[in-house]
């Protein structure tokens with residue numbers, strides 16, 4: 559996948575209900591994430607072992623109905639979330655969010 563600045567610059571970020579988040583990117587692409595999916599992709603030190611990249615959490619054990627209580631921007635480059643399980647230590651850089659876009663055309 560090609561990464562450029564416009565593909566990782568969001569022009570709109572909005573919650574769709576309590577369970578998902580929609581990001582519209584500057585290149586027109588729209589990503590729809592469930593908060594559960596975002597929680598599974600948390601890359602904080604409590605979820606991912608820093609040196610090996612090994613996941614320290616059981617991603618399948620995360621509640622199916624996990625919701626997002628808060629969405630906050632961190633600087634101009636990232637978002638952070640407060641999930642309904644109170645996890646809030648992850649910082650999601652925009653280029654990372656674009657990279658993990660779950661839509662079919664990004665997964666290929």
Ligand SMILES: [Zn+2]
Pocket residue numbers: 600601602603604605606645647648
């Ligand atoms: Zn985490």
Ligand SMILES: [Zn+2]
Pocket residue numbers: 587588589659660661662663664665
């Ligand atoms: Zn996509």
